[in-house]
Amino acid sequence: MSGLNQAATFQPAHAHIFIGTVGVAVAPTNANIQAFNPTVGTLSTPTGWTNIGLTSLDNDTAFDRDGGDLKERGSRQATPLRVSIEPITDKFDFNLIQTDDQGFAAYYGANSSASPALGQFDVGINRTPLVKAFLVIFVDGTNMLGMYAPSASITAADKIVQGNDDWFELPCQAVFTQLSGQPIMRWLSNSVAGS
DSSP states (O other): OOSSOOOOOOOOSEEEEEOOOOSSSSSHHHHHHOOOOTTTTTOOOSSEEEEEOOOOOOOOEEEEEEEEEEEEEHHHHHOEEEEEEOOOOEEEEEEOOSSSSSHHHHHHHHTOEEEESSTTTTTTSSOOOOEEEEEEEEEETEEEEEEEEEEEEEEEEOOOOOTTTSBBBBBEEEEEEOOOOOOOEEEEEEOOOOO
16 A cells, blocks of 8 residues: 555554574464464464563663665766665664563573572673574554564673662663575564565
């Protein structure tokens, strides 16, 4: 549909973030996204997804990107003669307020883990991102908008936030990475007509 389409507007009141094992978590369809029940907060289909946990309302989620600057190369006769675009890195920022194994692993990386001792999470010195399939479902009443990335490197985005009158927050980022034969990300919505 072209032109003005009020049905294609979206005001997300809530968002749920899911992670899954790359190549194992089944890619969602728009039907899966629209069937999502935000009250329950879990996905029964497709399989392989785990809700990453509670996130901050004050420090909201945000899409971000690095790169994409235009680079012009000219000649004495034609300016610009060629224009190129620097590579773009797309990412999603979120602040976890759930301080459990999964939250700490998202913040500290794949080589940090829950210790055999109950109630303990060990942080390694040489940190590597947690590589996972990534899914965000935004909720606007009964309308859902999904963003799926087949592969993302999840790691700390900033220093830990703590205050005496607010949540203890783990600022994380998911940097979308290329998985062979897959898009960097895919949007899922009733407003996308397809071809």
